[in-house]
Each structure stands twice: as structure tokens, then as C-alpha cells.
Amino acid sequence: MGDFDLNALLDAARAAARTLAASSGASRNAALEALAERLARERESVLAANAADLEAAAAAGLSGPRFGRLKLDERALDDLITGLEQVAAMPDPLGEIEALRVLPNGLRVGKMRIPLGVIGFVYEARPGATVEAAGLSLKAGNAIVLRGGKEALGTNRVLTRLFQEALEHAGLPAAAVQLVPVTDRGVVLELLAAEDQLDLIIPRGGKGLIQLVAEHARMPVLYHAEGVNHLYVDADADLEMALRITYNGKVQRPGVCNALEAVLVHEAVAAGFLPRLEADLEAAGVELRAHANALPFLKNARPAGAGDWGHEFLDLILAVKVVPGMDEALEHIARYGSHHTEVIVTEHYARAHRFLREVDASLVLANASPRFNDGFQLGLGAEIGISTSKLHAYGPMGVRELTTTKYVALGEGQVRG
């Protein structure tokens, strides 16, 4: 890859972004539909490239979840095709003007929705993310520069080629979706320093990648971060409901960021709730790690260690603690939560609303499962991740979060006095 020129690639992305900013929604949708068709038609070449990646990865000793994420099977490909069709069917976010107001001097001023420009997407194994991220980016009128993991390079090359063919088919520049064909850390550092050429970096991957980006990125970043999510069972909770929501939050899909990691139980209902919780969860194979104050109510729980609070288990493990009141629950969440998803179960009007107002998380729920923190579930359509930092986007990031607004003003010669 000695002859690879990152600057030329980034310049081409900037030029493509200018064309996209002026493009019609119809042409961007046509490209998404053309890609869906190509993925269906060239299914074999995509799967063959993925099989080759898998073989090379196995030979190199890759195994476990990382190997699993590398695989792109028939069903995953079908989901990508359906996803592209759904994104194409969504309304075009661009060009709309929010509330054009008339100022006292007659100047008409509004905010027009526009693309962000060029997005850098730095991600690890899962090759499906190539199509999902580039599809959302295109819908929002952005160019994207993809830097995927080295194990998926062959699959990503085929997917990017098909995307570029689809763009050209729709009369749009192929450089709107480009793959960086180099997978070392050096090229990531170069991307993170290119603040004049990239308007945004989105990293998706493990803690090492996130830390590298936090330290070196010179442009804005949107992180998809971990979820250390709590459920507070209030003194006035419907305990049946609290059991149902805890079970759903912990057991339905324990390995994801909107799963539940800890339950805080008001002391007035600890004796009524905890033994039933243990019975429910034991049946599902969940291990409880209990604060000393919860152990008396539980038969088989392990004592929780200091590292169990604020920890994302991503597994069938749940931390449990008794609290003397809601203030202590709020304190615990402020200290150990990761600003992702927090739940209260209560029938008490004022406490429900206080919890919704005061807890600082991207989604705060009263009487519902944390598993709803998801772009599809919340009605955004597809998502590119869930942001837990507060600027620009806090919560699921969909097409709209990949746009911004600029001010536009329509005058008749106004000047300042």
C-alpha cells in the first residue's frame, strides 16, 4: 500500500460532499436502492469475499466473539438489504427550514437543515457496519471515509465497490463512499489529525479505540459508548412490573449496551422483592452480586466487590443493592452510571417525574424496559450508534443526527444601523 495517498482520498471526499449537499433526495434514494439490488444480485461475490476473510482470520488464530462478528451470512445480508430499502423510504431531511421568522427590520431568518460534510468512520470487525454507516451517511447527504478492521478488508472492499457502482448508477460521485485500504494504527492517527478535511469522527469498537480517539481527535467526535444501566425499584413500585422489567432488561439480550447491569431496591420493598427476583433470575441462569445490605434477602448471591459497581458485565450477571430512599438511588446513579439508560419503577407521580427530570442519561424511563434505548424502538429508523456525550446528540443517532442546521436570511437590502 506504499502508493496510497490519504490526502487525495480526503480531497475527493470533500469534493463529493459538496456535490451531495446540492443533490436531490431522489438521487440519494436511487443510490440506496441500487445498492440493495446489487447486494441481492451479487450475493455470491460478497459471501465469497467474506468466506476468504474468515478463512484468513481462522488461519491467523482469530476466535471467539471477534471471529463471530466478522461473519456475514445470508440472513445478515438480507437484513442489510431490508435496512437500505427502509432508509431509502424515509423522508429527505435536507433543505427543510425550521420556523422562518421575520425580524423587526423585515429580514426573514430561518435554520436550514444541511449535511455535516465528510464523516470519518473508524470501526472494528463487523463488515455489515460498512453498509449501515455508509447508507445513513448518504441519506443525510454526507461523504464518508471508512476505515474498517484488517480482518474484514476483503469483504469491505467488495461492499465499497458495490456502493460506488450504485452511486455512479444514480449519477452521484463514487467518492461519497471510500474505504481506506490501509488498516494500521498510523492511518487512524492521520485521520484523527485531519481536522480541516473531516467534519466528524465516529469510532465504533473497544475501549482501546475509544481512548485513542479521545486523545488524538482534533475534530468533533460522536461516541457510541458503554451502558452501565440501573433500575430503581421505588417504595411505591408495582413489584410484578419491576420483576418483569428487570427480567427483560437483564435476560433478553445481556451482551448489548442497553441491557441492565444493576438494581437498586428501596428498603421498604426489599423483603418483598429480592427473594422473588432471585427465583426469577436463577431460572434464567443469572448470577447476582449483592451489596452486604441485600445479602440477607438472597440465598445464593455472591457478595459484590468494589469493581462490580459501575461495571458493564455484558453477561448474565446483575449487581443488587438496597437503598434507604430515592436520594441515595440518585446519588448511586450519578456516581456509577454511564449516562446511557436509567429506569425507575414506581406508581408515585412526583417521584417518577423527579427521576425523569434529575437523572442525567440519554434515555430515562419510568415503568419500562431499558431495552427500548435503540433507534428502531424509539422511532428514528436506523441508527449509527447511541451517544452518551451531550453535545449534538444524546441518545440514539439516526439520519437526523448526521445533519446540522445553518442560518439563512432573505433580505431586501437590509444593513445594520
Added chain:
Amino acid sequence: MGDFDLNALLDAARAAARTLAASSGASRNAALEALAERLARERESVLAANAADLEAAAAAGLSGPRFGRLKLDERALDDLITGLEQVAAMPDPLGEIEALRVLPNGLRVGKMRIPLGVIGFVYEARPGATVEAAGLSLKAGNAIVLRGGKEALGTNRVLTRLFQEALEHAGLPAAAVQLVPVTDRGVVLELLAAEDQLDLIIPRGGKGLIQLVAEHARMPVLYHAEGVNHLYVDADADLEMALRITYNGKVQRPGVCNALEAVLVHEAVAAGFLPRLEADLEAAGVELRAHANALPFLKNARPAGAGDWGHEFLDLILAVKVVPGMDEALEHIARYGSHHTEVIVTEHYARAHRFLREVDASLVLANASPRFNDGFQLGLGAEIGISTSKLHAYGPMGVRELTTTKYVALGEGQVRG
């Protein structure tokens, strides 16, 4: 300052931010009004502290605009008092919920407006910024950590003390507004690395500061950046209007970021426009720096050098160039503009709208002065700066831009299937 503990200060700010997030708009307004009263009542001690800062700065050899910005006179103090009263009178942005929607499963989901948390404000000489930034921050429910310049430290200490008294008077934590009493570069680097304790950094100052922040900040940043602003005189422009807007943009206040730096003139009107422009601007003492293609139309213009394109003169200097069409004007702006403010003067419907749509700047105007890119002028009330990066805020940043939204969900026991 050997015993100064930045971590303790940041922890106190975080605790104060939690209290503010749950505070009423009435209590925050009461604090702003109490500060306005105190500034009026203790006018003498503020001015005395500033006189001492000025004397020390003069003794240390400070002069020119930096010395001028350090001065806080009676009139500036009156403006600060009026500004605080205006901010107090604005509606409370917090707690409002945008469009609560009912999902198919009955879950009610909305976006609630909340504070950002703790803001780090790193700025240079002007001590009035202390009151303006902390006032807006408080209105939006944020705690603020102020790190001002060393020349203004005495004035900033008095202003911060008065702000803290006003906060306590209103029953709010004094730590909502804190001054870092150390002014070396090391403490700035410490602030830029405190990503768990600061939700946002806002730098205001020269290029050195901006670059330091871009390189080292690990948290989101909102920049107030330079304005390299153009005006395009279209073939179908009303030339009288173009002259009036150019004059206003260049002459009214040349030292600010929304002033005009370059004019691009369509060749069809160059002969009719440029000689009149020169006559108008010469009377105001403006020096023209012209592209070779504009020189034939001008008597006293200097030839422009390569460094004059894309340059923020902040002075009575204007770059002038003739373009063969609108495409070339758009190219020039894309290459040399700083995404701040761009203007077209034209009576042509389609070209006006194409310019508004395609130019990538925080405010794009048709037939009006670039000097309107200002929070007061655009109806936002006070502003803390004008952002030219596209995430979160693009354009003037007022109270609303110092807030964010989180998702809230009201359920009746919903779980995911």
C-alpha cells in the same frame, strides 16, 4: 498558589451542576438579578480592582488592543447590568419536552431540554466576558469553571465573588461559578484533559489558544472562530444595494468577525460596480487589494498577494476579484471561506436560492449585510460566541446552545418482545 486543588474545584462544580439541573428557573433568574444589583451597588470596588489590573498591566508593558480589552469602564459595567437583566427576563429553556409521541406499544417518548453540565470557559483579557459567560451558563442550568487571563485576575476575582454572593442569595450553590486562580498554561492543559469532569470547553482568544485547545481537548469543544466573509455581486444584482451592503459590511465595524473581507464581482457588472465601489470606500479610508482581473476597473487599488485570499484583515482592507460566473464564486468561497458568513446580492430568484442552499457557512444571506451574524441581531438574546464548526451549534450560540436534550419515556410496564 501552591495549595490550589483543581480536582476539588471540578468536583464542587459537578455537585453544583447536579443541584442546578434540578433548580427552578425562578431561582436562577433571582441569582442573575441579584448579581445585577450587586454590580450596581459595588460599582466602585469593581472599578478599583480593574484600575489596579490596568496599572499592573501598564507597568508590565502591556499596550495596544490587548490593554484596551482589559479595561472595564462605567459604560461597559452598565451594559453588563442590562445584559443580566435581559437574560433573567428570557424564558427558562429547561424542562420543556419536544413533541411527546406515543409509540405503537403505548410508550410515550419525548426529548426533554436539560443543561449540558459543567462548562470550562478559557478566555483572554476582557473581564466583561466573565459576567456574560457565567450569566448565560447559569440561565441554561450549567456550572461554569472560568480560567481568564492573568492581567484580568484581580477584576475577575471581584466579579466572581459578587456572582457567588448572588448565587447564595438565591439559594443556589456558590460553586456554580468558580474562577481558577492560576493563570499558567499548565492549568489549561489540566482542564483540557479533564474529560470526565467537564462536559464542554469553550475557548475565546487568539489563534494560539484555539490551536492549543484543538490539539489537547479530550471533551467536546465549541469554538468562536474567525470570519473570512465574502460578498458575491451577481450579474443580476441591484448595484446600489450591493454598494450599500458592501459599505456596511466593511466599514461599520471592521475589527469584528462578521465584517466583510472580500468581494467577488460578476464580470458582466464589474465595469459598472467597481469604480463606484472604489469611490465609496476610498471616502471611508478603505484600501482595496485587487486580483489582476479587477485592477483595470480601479484607480488606486494594490495588486492582491496570494495571502490576501482567505485572510481575515480585521481592518479597513478589502480584497476584490472578478469572476466569470456564480460557479467560480462558489468555488472561491468553498476554498477560502471560513464557514462564518457569506452574502449574495442578486435579484435572480433561482441563483439566490442556489447560493443559500449550497454555500456552507453558519449564516448565508441574500441581499443583506453580513453584520447580522450576531446573537442579538438574529433574535437569540445574548450570545457566548459564533460557532463555525457544525456539530451541536453552527452560528451564534445563545442560552439554548448551552443546553441539550435527553430522551424521556413514560411507560406502564412495557418490555421488549
